[in-house]
Amino acid sequence: MPDFPLLRKSPAGPFETVTEALGARSGKREPALSFEFFPPRDEAAAADQLWRSFDSLMEVSPDFVSVTYGAGGSNRETSLAVVERMATEIMTIGHLTCVGGSRASTAETIRRFEAAGVHSILALRGDAPKDNPSALLNGELKSALELVHLVRQTSSLEVGVAAFPEVHPESPHMEHDSMLLEMKQSAGATYAMTQLFFTVEAYTDLVASAKVAGATMPIIPGLMPVGNAAKVLRMAEMSGAAVPVELLKKLENASDTEARIIGMDYSIKLARDLIDAGAPGLHIFSMNLSKAALEVARGAGLCL
Numbered sequence: 001m002p003d004f005p006l007l008r009k010s011p012a013g014p015f016e017t018v019t020e021a022l023g024a025r026s027g028k029r030e031p032a033l034s035f036e037f038f039p040p041r042d043e044a045a046a047a048d049q050l051w052r053s054f055d056s057l058m059e060v061s062p063d064f065v066s067v068t069y070g071a072g073g074s075n076r077e078t079s080l081a082v083v084e085r086m087a088t089e090i091m092t093i094g095h096l097t098c099v100g101g102s103r104a105s106t107a108e109t110i111r112r113f114e115a116a117g118v119h120s121i122l123a124l125r126g127d128a129p130k131d132n133p134s135a136l137l138n139g140e141l142k143s144a145l146e147l148v149h150l151v152r153q154t155s156s157l158e159v160g161v162a163a164f165p166e167v168h169p170e171s172p173h174m175e176h177d178s179m180l181l182e183m184k185q186s187a188g189a190t191y192a193m194t195q196l197f198f199t200v201e202a203y204t205d206l207v208a209s210a211k212v213a214g215a216t217m218p219i220i221p222g223l224m225p226v227g228n229a230a231k232v233l234r235m236a237e238m239s240g241a242a243v244p245v246e247l248l249k250k251l252e253n254a255s256d257t258e259a260r261i262i263g264m265d266y267s268i269k270l271a272r273d274l275i276d277a278g279a280p281g282l283h284i285f286s287m288n289l290s291k292a293a294l295e296v297a298r299g300a301g302l303c304l
Helices: 018-027 044-058 076-086 103-115 144-154 174-187 200-213 229-239 245-252 256-276 291-299
Strands: 032-037 064-067 092-097 120-124 158-163 191-194 281-285
Touching: 018 032, 018 158, 018 191, 018 281, 032 044, 044 291, 064 076, 076 092, 076 103, 092 103, 103 144, 120 144, 144 158, 144 174, 158 174, 174 200, 191 200, 200 256, 229 256, 245 256, 256 281, 256 291, 281 291
Parallel strands: 032 064, 032 281, 064 092, 092 120, 120 158, 158 191
Antiparallel strands: none
Protein backbone atom coordinates (compact mmCIF):
# COMPACT_ATOMS: atom_id res chain seq x y z
CA MET A 1 0.00 0.00 0.00
CA PRO A 2 1.29 3.53 -0.73
CA ASP A 3 2.25 5.78 2.17
CA PHE A 4 0.32 8.60 0.49
CA PRO A 5 -3.47 8.76 0.01
CA LEU A 6 -4.49 6.88 -3.13
CA LEU A 7 -5.47 9.48 -5.72
CA ARG A 8 -6.56 7.09 -8.51
CA LYS A 9 -9.30 4.71 -7.49
CA SER A 10 -9.58 2.56 -10.62
CA PRO A 11 -8.56 2.30 -14.29
CA ALA A 12 -10.36 4.90 -16.38
CA GLY A 13 -9.42 3.75 -19.90
CA PRO A 14 -8.84 2.47 -22.44
CA PHE A 15 -8.15 5.72 -24.26
CA GLU A 16 -7.27 6.63 -27.83
CA THR A 17 -5.66 10.02 -27.16
CA VAL A 18 -3.83 11.85 -24.41
CA THR A 19 -6.50 14.54 -24.45
CA GLU A 20 -9.16 11.91 -23.79
CA ALA A 21 -7.14 10.40 -20.93
CA LEU A 22 -6.48 13.74 -19.27
CA GLY A 23 -10.11 14.76 -19.65
CA ALA A 24 -11.40 11.54 -18.10
CA ARG A 25 -9.02 11.81 -15.15
CA SER A 26 -9.78 15.49 -14.67
CA GLY A 27 -13.49 14.69 -14.58
CA LYS A 28 -12.81 12.28 -11.72
CA ARG A 29 -10.42 14.77 -10.06
CA GLU A 30 -7.59 12.30 -10.51
CA PRO A 31 -4.12 12.75 -12.02
CA ALA A 32 -3.13 10.69 -15.06
CA LEU A 33 -0.27 8.20 -14.90
CA SER A 34 1.97 7.32 -17.82
CA PHE A 35 5.42 5.89 -18.49
CA GLU A 36 8.12 6.45 -21.10
CA PHE A 37 10.21 3.70 -22.70
CA PHE A 38 13.02 3.71 -25.22
CA PRO A 39 13.72 1.21 -28.02
CA PRO A 40 16.30 -1.37 -26.90
CA ARG A 41 19.61 -1.83 -28.58
CA ASP A 42 20.03 -5.02 -30.55
CA GLU A 43 21.12 -7.11 -27.56
CA ALA A 44 18.52 -9.71 -26.59
CA ALA A 45 19.03 -8.94 -22.89
CA ALA A 46 18.07 -5.28 -23.42
CA ALA A 47 14.92 -6.27 -25.26
CA ASP A 48 14.00 -8.76 -22.54
CA GLN A 49 14.47 -6.05 -19.91
CA LEU A 50 12.19 -3.67 -21.80
CA TRP A 51 9.34 -6.15 -22.10
CA ARG A 52 9.63 -7.39 -18.52
CA SER A 53 9.42 -3.79 -17.33
CA PHE A 54 6.56 -3.02 -19.69
CA ASP A 55 4.56 -6.01 -18.40
CA SER A 56 5.26 -5.01 -14.79
CA LEU A 57 4.19 -1.41 -15.33
CA MET A 58 1.03 -2.44 -17.16
CA GLU A 59 -0.11 -4.14 -13.94
CA VAL A 60 -0.77 -0.72 -12.35
CA SER A 61 -3.07 0.40 -15.20
CA PRO A 62 -1.32 3.49 -16.60
CA ASP A 63 -3.41 5.68 -18.88
CA PHE A 64 -0.88 5.69 -21.73
CA VAL A 65 2.80 5.18 -22.54
CA SER A 66 5.30 6.76 -24.91
CA VAL A 67 8.26 5.45 -26.90
CA THR A 68 11.26 7.62 -27.76
CA TYR A 69 12.77 8.09 -31.22
CA GLY A 70 16.46 8.48 -32.02
CA ALA A 71 18.19 11.53 -33.43
CA GLY A 72 17.64 11.76 -37.14
CA GLY A 73 15.48 8.64 -37.02
CA SER A 74 18.53 6.55 -36.13
CA ASN A 75 16.41 3.85 -34.47
CA ARG A 76 13.24 4.32 -36.51
CA GLU A 77 12.59 0.66 -37.29
CA THR A 78 13.13 -0.46 -33.70
CA SER A 79 10.97 2.37 -32.37
CA LEU A 80 8.15 1.51 -34.77
CA ALA A 81 8.34 -2.17 -33.79
CA VAL A 82 8.12 -1.32 -30.09
CA VAL A 83 5.25 1.11 -30.67
CA GLU A 84 3.35 -1.45 -32.75
CA ARG A 85 3.60 -4.09 -30.01
CA MET A 86 2.70 -1.73 -27.15
CA ALA A 87 -0.21 -0.19 -29.04
CA THR A 88 -2.02 -3.53 -28.98
CA GLU A 89 -2.27 -3.23 -25.18
CA ILE A 90 -2.42 0.48 -24.37
CA MET A 91 -2.65 3.91 -25.97
CA THR A 92 0.91 4.56 -27.12
CA ILE A 93 2.49 7.89 -28.07
CA GLY A 94 5.13 7.71 -30.75
CA HIS A 95 7.90 10.27 -30.39
CA LEU A 96 8.95 11.67 -33.75
CA THR A 97 11.96 13.87 -34.49
CA CYS A 98 12.32 15.77 -37.75
CA VAL A 99 15.88 17.10 -37.73
CA GLY A 100 17.59 16.44 -41.04
CA GLY A 101 14.45 14.93 -42.54
CA SER A 102 12.56 15.69 -45.71
CA ARG A 103 8.84 16.38 -45.73
CA ALA A 104 8.22 13.26 -47.79
CA SER A 105 10.22 10.87 -45.61
CA THR A 106 8.73 12.31 -42.42
CA ALA A 107 5.21 12.06 -43.83
CA GLU A 108 5.92 8.40 -44.63
CA THR A 109 7.01 7.79 -41.02
CA ILE A 110 3.79 9.44 -39.81
CA ARG A 111 1.80 7.05 -42.01
CA ARG A 112 3.73 4.12 -40.55
CA PHE A 113 2.92 5.26 -37.03
CA GLU A 114 -0.74 5.36 -37.98
CA ALA A 115 -0.52 1.86 -39.45
CA ALA A 116 1.09 0.68 -36.20
CA GLY A 117 -1.96 1.77 -34.22
CA VAL A 118 -0.65 5.10 -32.93
CA HIS A 119 -3.22 7.84 -32.32
CA SER A 120 -0.85 10.46 -30.85
CA ILE A 121 2.60 11.75 -31.82
CA LEU A 122 5.01 13.81 -29.73
CA ALA A 123 6.46 16.19 -32.33
CA LEU A 124 10.09 17.06 -31.62
CA ARG A 125 12.82 18.77 -33.57
CA GLY A 126 15.50 16.55 -32.07
CA ASP A 127 19.26 16.96 -32.06
CA ALA A 128 21.55 16.31 -34.98
CA PRO A 129 23.04 12.79 -35.05
CA LYS A 130 26.66 12.60 -33.94
CA ASP A 131 27.66 11.34 -37.38
CA ASN A 132 25.76 14.14 -39.17
CA PRO A 133 26.20 17.42 -37.24
CA SER A 134 25.07 19.51 -40.22
CA ALA A 135 21.60 17.89 -40.24
CA LEU A 136 20.08 20.93 -38.51
CA LEU A 137 21.05 23.07 -41.47
CA ASN A 138 20.50 20.66 -44.33
CA GLY A 139 17.12 19.06 -43.64
CA GLU A 140 13.86 20.39 -45.06
CA LEU A 141 12.25 20.39 -41.61
CA LYS A 142 14.10 22.57 -39.13
CA SER A 143 11.72 22.96 -36.18
CA ALA A 144 9.11 21.16 -34.13
CA LEU A 145 6.59 23.79 -35.20
CA GLU A 146 7.05 22.73 -38.83
CA LEU A 147 6.57 19.13 -37.76
CA VAL A 148 3.33 19.97 -35.95
CA HIS A 149 2.05 21.57 -39.16
CA LEU A 150 3.08 18.51 -41.18
CA VAL A 151 1.37 16.04 -38.84
CA ARG A 152 -1.85 18.05 -38.92
CA GLN A 153 -1.68 18.39 -42.72
CA THR A 154 -1.03 14.73 -43.45
CA SER A 155 -2.93 12.82 -40.73
CA SER A 156 -5.67 12.87 -38.14
CA LEU A 157 -3.23 12.11 -35.32
CA GLU A 158 -3.26 14.00 -32.05
CA VAL A 159 -0.09 16.06 -31.62
CA GLY A 160 1.87 16.80 -28.46
CA VAL A 161 5.06 18.83 -28.09
CA ALA A 162 7.97 19.19 -25.69
CA ALA A 163 8.17 21.85 -22.98
CA PHE A 164 11.28 23.02 -21.16
CA PRO A 165 10.93 23.97 -17.47
CA GLU A 166 14.43 25.44 -17.39
CA VAL A 167 14.38 26.99 -20.89
CA HIS A 168 15.48 25.30 -24.09
CA PRO A 169 19.31 25.38 -24.45
CA GLU A 170 19.00 27.47 -27.63
CA SER A 171 16.34 29.84 -26.29
CA PRO A 172 17.12 33.32 -24.91
CA HIS A 173 14.50 33.11 -22.13
CA MET A 174 11.34 31.36 -20.96
CA GLU A 175 9.07 33.94 -22.56
CA HIS A 176 10.46 32.91 -25.95
CA ASP A 177 9.79 29.23 -25.16
CA SER A 178 6.26 30.14 -24.06
CA MET A 179 5.62 32.06 -27.28
CA LEU A 180 6.67 28.98 -29.24
CA LEU A 181 4.34 26.79 -27.17
CA GLU A 182 1.48 29.11 -28.07
CA MET A 183 2.44 28.92 -31.74
CA LYS A 184 2.51 25.12 -31.59
CA GLN A 185 -0.87 25.12 -29.88
CA SER A 186 -2.27 27.38 -32.60
CA ALA A 187 -0.82 24.99 -35.20
CA GLY A 188 -2.73 22.07 -33.66
CA ALA A 189 -0.81 20.74 -30.65
CA THR A 190 -3.14 19.75 -27.80
CA TYR A 191 -0.75 18.85 -24.98
CA ALA A 192 2.88 19.24 -23.93
CA MET A 193 5.32 17.06 -22.00
CA THR A 194 8.31 18.41 -20.16
CA GLN A 195 11.93 17.43 -20.19
CA LEU A 196 13.40 16.27 -16.87
CA PHE A 197 13.70 18.79 -14.01
CA PHE A 198 14.08 18.63 -10.24
CA THR A 199 12.01 21.36 -8.57
CA VAL A 200 8.28 22.03 -8.46
CA GLU A 201 9.01 25.73 -9.02
CA ALA A 202 10.55 24.95 -12.42
CA TYR A 203 7.24 23.40 -13.46
CA THR A 204 4.92 26.02 -11.98
CA ASP A 205 6.98 28.86 -13.47
CA LEU A 206 6.73 27.21 -16.89
CA VAL A 207 2.95 26.76 -16.64
CA ALA A 208 2.48 30.37 -15.51
CA SER A 209 4.66 31.72 -18.32
CA ALA A 210 2.88 29.57 -20.90
CA LYS A 211 -0.52 30.87 -19.80
CA VAL A 212 0.61 34.47 -20.09
CA ALA A 213 1.65 33.71 -23.67
CA GLY A 214 -1.73 32.13 -24.40
CA ALA A 215 -0.61 28.48 -24.30
CA THR A 216 -3.40 26.88 -22.27
CA MET A 217 -2.96 23.25 -23.33
CA PRO A 218 -2.18 20.83 -20.46
CA ILE A 219 1.51 20.50 -19.65
CA ILE A 220 2.40 17.07 -18.27
CA PRO A 221 5.52 16.99 -16.10
CA GLY A 222 8.10 14.39 -17.04
CA LEU A 223 9.68 12.95 -13.91
CA MET A 224 12.98 11.07 -13.75
CA PRO A 225 13.21 8.84 -10.64
CA VAL A 226 16.57 9.31 -8.94
CA GLY A 227 17.03 5.56 -8.45
CA ASN A 228 20.57 5.52 -9.81
CA ALA A 229 21.87 8.89 -8.62
CA ALA A 230 25.12 8.91 -10.59
CA LYS A 231 23.37 8.08 -13.86
CA VAL A 232 20.57 10.61 -13.35
CA LEU A 233 23.01 13.35 -12.43
CA ARG A 234 24.96 12.70 -15.63
CA MET A 235 21.73 12.94 -17.62
CA ALA A 236 20.85 16.17 -15.82
CA GLU A 237 24.22 17.66 -16.73
CA MET A 238 23.78 16.66 -20.39
CA SER A 239 20.28 18.14 -20.57
CA GLY A 240 21.07 21.31 -18.63
CA ALA A 241 18.66 20.51 -15.79
CA ALA A 242 19.70 22.16 -12.53
CA VAL A 243 20.01 19.80 -9.57
CA PRO A 244 19.16 21.46 -6.23
CA VAL A 245 22.16 22.11 -4.00
CA GLU A 246 20.40 20.47 -1.06
CA LEU A 247 20.08 17.22 -2.99
CA LEU A 248 23.68 17.34 -4.18
CA LYS A 249 24.91 17.87 -0.61
CA LYS A 250 22.94 14.88 0.65
CA LEU A 251 24.32 12.69 -2.13
CA GLU A 252 27.92 13.92 -1.84
CA ASN A 253 29.28 11.35 0.62
CA ALA A 254 26.47 8.81 0.51
CA SER A 255 27.01 5.15 -0.26
CA ASP A 256 25.19 3.68 -3.24
CA THR A 257 22.48 2.31 -0.97
CA GLU A 258 22.10 5.60 0.88
CA ALA A 259 22.09 7.54 -2.40
CA ARG A 260 19.22 5.47 -3.72
CA ILE A 261 17.13 6.08 -0.61
CA ILE A 262 17.89 9.82 -0.71
CA GLY A 263 17.15 10.04 -4.44
CA MET A 264 13.91 8.10 -4.30
CA ASP A 265 12.63 10.03 -1.29
CA TYR A 266 13.33 13.23 -3.22
CA SER A 267 11.61 11.91 -6.34
CA ILE A 268 8.49 10.86 -4.48
CA LYS A 269 8.22 14.22 -2.71
CA LEU A 270 8.61 16.02 -6.05
CA ALA A 271 5.88 13.83 -7.54
CA ARG A 272 3.53 14.69 -4.67
CA ASP A 273 4.35 18.38 -4.88
CA LEU A 274 3.67 18.44 -8.63
CA ILE A 275 0.25 16.87 -8.13
CA ASP A 276 -0.51 19.32 -5.31
CA ALA A 277 0.52 22.15 -7.66
CA GLY A 278 -2.13 21.10 -10.16
CA ALA A 279 -0.21 18.95 -12.64
CA PRO A 280 -2.68 16.98 -14.79
CA GLY A 281 -0.66 13.83 -14.25
CA LEU A 282 2.85 12.40 -14.13
CA HIS A 283 4.81 10.99 -17.06
CA ILE A 284 7.51 8.85 -15.46
CA PHE A 285 10.70 8.16 -17.41
CA SER A 286 11.11 4.45 -16.71
CA MET A 287 14.51 4.00 -18.41
CA ASN A 288 13.10 0.55 -19.27
CA LEU A 289 13.25 -0.38 -15.58
CA SER A 290 10.11 -0.86 -13.53
CA LYS A 291 11.27 -0.78 -9.90
CA ALA A 292 11.99 2.93 -9.43
CA ALA A 293 9.09 3.97 -11.68
CA LEU A 294 6.69 1.93 -9.57
CA GLU A 295 8.10 3.32 -6.33
CA VAL A 296 7.40 6.86 -7.50
CA ALA A 297 3.92 6.04 -8.78
CA ARG A 298 3.00 4.27 -5.55
CA GLY A 299 4.62 6.87 -3.34
CA ALA A 300 2.62 9.59 -5.09
CA GLY A 301 -0.63 7.68 -4.61
CA LEU A 302 -1.16 6.90 -8.28
CA CYS A 303 -1.41 3.12 -7.88
CA LEU A 304 -1.49 0.36 -5.28
